[in-house]
Amino acid sequence: MQESQETHISNHLDEVVPAVSITARKKVPNEQLQTVLFQPPREKLHLCEERAKSYSSSQEYKRVIPELVRCVALTRICYGDSHWKLAEAHVNLAQGYLQLKGLSLQAKQHTEKAKEILANSIEPPYHDNVDVFRCSIELFYTMGRALLSLQKYKEASENLTKAERLSKELLQCKRIIKEEWVESQARIKLSFAQVYQGQKKSKEALSYYKKALEYTEIIRGEKSLECVPVLRELAGVEQDLRFHDAAINHFIQAHLIVMSKNPSPEEVADSALFVAQAAIASEIPDHHDAAEQYFQESMAHVKDSEGTGRAKFLSIQDEFCNFLQITGQKERATRILRESLEAKVGAFGDFSPEVAETYRVLGEADMAQGNHSRAYKKLKKCIQIQTLLYGPQDKRTLATQQTMDMLSKTPEVAVKSRQSLKDKVAFCTTVPQHTVPGRARPSVAD
Numbered sequence: 001m002q003e004s005q006e007t008h009i010s011n012h013l014d015e016v017v018p019a020v021s022i023t024a025r026k027k028v029p030n031e032q033l034q035t036v037l038f039q040p041p042r043e044k045l046h047l048c049e050e051r052a053k054s055y056s057s058s059q060e061y062k063r064v065i066p067e068l069v070r071c072v073a074l075t076r077i078c079y080g081d082s083h084w085k086l087a088e089a090h091v092n093l094a095q096g097y098l099q100l101k102g103l104s105l106q107a108k109q110h111t112e113k114a115k116e117i118l119a120n121s122i123e124p125p126y127h128d129n130v131d132v133f134r135c136s137i138e139l140f141y142t143m144g145r146a147l148l149s150l151q152k153y154k155e156a157s158e159n160l161t162k163a164e165r166l167s168k169e170l171l172q173c174k175r176i177i178k179e180e181w182v183e184s185q186a187r188i189k190l191s192f193a194q195v196y197q198g199q200k201k202s203k204e205a206l207s208y209y210k211k212a213l214e215y216t217e218i219i220r221g222e223k224s225l226e227c228v229p230v231l232r233e234l235a236g237v238e239q240d241l242r243f244h245d246a247a248i249n250h251f252i253q254a255h256l257i258v259m260s261k262n263p264s265p266e267e268v269a270d271s272a273l274f275v276a277q278a279a280i281a282s283e284i285p286d287h288h289d290a291a292e293q294y295f296q297e298s299m300a301h302v303k304d305s306e307g308t309g310r311a312k313f314l315s316i317q318d319e320f321c322n323f324l325q326i327t328g329q330k331e332r333a334t335r336i337l338r339e340s341l342e343a344k345v346g347a348f349g350d351f352s353p354e355v356a357e358t359y360r361v362l363g364e365a366d367m368a369q370g371n372h373s374r375a376y377k378k379l380k381k382c383i384q385i386q387t388l389l390y391g392p393q394d395k396r397t398l399a400t401q402q403t404m405d406m407l408s409k410t411p412e413v414a415v416k417s418r419q420s421l422k423d424k425v426a427f428c429t430t431v432p433q434h435t436v437p438g439r440a441r442p443s444v445a446d
Contacts, residue, residue, distance in 0.1 A: 247281075269302045291323055295323065318357070355385060372407050
């Protein structure tokens with residue numbers, strides 16, 4: 001398991017060894033090589049920190065982690081094993097593992113190491129150092145996030161509470177400004193909301209999401225992209241509590257922010273789809289027009305895409321067809337699905353869940369119209385794909401088989417089956433049989 005293989009920083013030998021030399025793996029002039037090799041560790045550390053920030057801001061995430069690892073090694077060289085700056089370096093690396101790679105165990109291990117270092121370093125002259133307390137806030141916050149990701153909600157809440165209390169104390173002592181406190185509150189409140197949501201406590205989560213949104217809007221602005229994920233998570237909780245109008249409004253608010261930021265077609269498609277899905281989830285007829293509007297907007301932005309974009313369009317189109325069936329527009333849904341079948345084979349392959357499901361829906365549509373023979377043919381193709389994908393005992397395969405068994409008893413399908421059997425027998429009796437010398441010609445019975 002990947003997470004169990006990567007433990008404390010002392011075990012990251014393949015990443016730590018290059019820390020003392022941050023030159024790129026390419027030939028450089030001798031003079032430049034000498035300059036880099038004999039560069040003081042603190043200068044190297046500063047350069048690594050700047051590179052990590054630069055790569056993060058330009059979203060070159062694969063290059064961030066190695067720089068953060070080098071920062072840990074260089075900080076130990078510069079400040080020793082018991083300095084709070086080494087704890088800060090471990091916290092930064094933990095945040096990198098958590099945010100950029102989603103590696104919760106590594107993040108937890110590095111925050112534990114940072115906590116151990118701070119426990120030994122909080123003594124004169126560090127006891128009155130605001131930077132140490134800032135580091136502690138980040139430590140408890142990051143530990144809380146890691147534990148949240150590991151679904152250890154009680155421990156996550158305890159660490160987030162410590163981070164919140166420390167930041168409040170610093171504000172009361174006027175050691176940090178109000179804006180810095182608000183920024184930390186936005187992150188902490190959002191994490192608390194996610195803890196409660198993980199515990200299925202939607203009412204408690206709702207109030208924290210609202211606070212997180214409020215603080216995010218204060219520090220980033222109401223039309224900031226940072227508000228979008230908060231708005232969507234808030235809307236998700238409102239859906240759980242059946243506050244559908246509020247949920248739709250928050251999804252629309254997020255959509256308008258996305259649209260104002262020069263988004264890609266895929267981003268617009270996803271954003272509009274959130275609104276359409278929320279409108280369907282409400283099960284309120286008054287929201288059907290909004291659902292269709294945002295479905296059409298979503299499909300329009302990826303309609304002419306190729307590759308994965310084409311597959312995305314077909315997936316959204318399937319959701320739209322399901323919506324049409326729910327709202328009684330079955331003929332329209334059937335027409336769209338029939339026209340999409342060839343494109344699905346091209347995008348997903350002949351033996352794919354998407355193609356199987358389309359055959360199933362089209363078969364049931366034919367069955368509803370009384371065309372049992374055509375329905376049987378489509379369901380036969382469906383079950384062939386389902387058997388290959390899921391096996392003969394899967395509930396989906398068995399459900400299709402049950403429908404086919406029912407259809408096989410209808411006169412139309414039964415007559416066709418008998419006619420097909422007669423044709424096969426006639427074919428066998430008319431085709432010349434090649435016999436092996438010394439053996440009798442096989443009979444029809446054989």
